[in-house]
Amino acid sequence: MALGKTSARYGEQVPTPHYGQPRYRVIADELRERIESGTISPGTLLPTESVLTAEFRASRGTVRQAIAVLRDERLVATEHGRGTYATPRRNESGSDERSDTETRQREVAADPELAALFAVEVGTTLVEQQSATRTNGAVATVVRTYRLLHTKQ
Numbered sequence: 001m002a003l004g005k006t007s008a009r010y011g012e013q014v015p016t017p018h019y020g021q022p023r024y025r026v027i028a029d030e031l032r033e034r035i036e037s038g039t040i041s042p043g044t045l046l047p048t049e050s051v052l053t054a055e056f057r058a059s060r061g062t063v064r065q066a067i068a069v070l071r072d073e074r075l076v077a078t079e080h081g082r083g084t085y086a087t088p089r090r091n092e093s094g095s096d097e098r099s100d101t102e103t104r105q106r107e108v109a110a111d112p113e114l115a116a117l118f119a120v121e122v123g124t125t126l127v128e129q130q131s132a133t134r135t136n137g138a139v140a141t142v143v144r145t146y147r148l149l150h151t152k153q
Helices: 023-037 049-056 060-072 112-118
Strands: 002-006 013-016 076-079 083-086 099-109 125-135 138-148
Touching: 023 049, 023 060, 049 060, 060 076, 112 138
Parallel strands: none
Antiparallel strands: 002 013, 076 083, 099 125, 125 138
8 A cells, every 4th residue: 555645643644545546636537537538528517526426435525626636637617506517628739729608598578579580479488598608718609599488398
């Protein structure tokens, strides 16, 4: 066994069962492999912390350290309220151009133009879906689509 963290209790390094590699690094390596192999494709959310803690039988803090390593390597990004997702790979020129798309949906009342397009009355409920794509943090495109709200599915 390799020596690991310094023990606060004993004041010396204690053995770890991870063959010289901290547990969070083992988890980061596994997640990195999944991202690089395409098992976790770009833009896909990683499993939640609770799922990862169960899968790797590790503490939440250990999982967070692993995700921090991947974030530092720019393999993942974390958005508050959304989660952590795999970032797009480098482009062919090797630059670090990074794009991500955020999509949200809401119900809106049809204005006169939309009402005419859908052949419905002004005020009819539509579902608006907006996708904003950012490249290196700057908004590159915004696409809005509309559909009729169907109450039966």
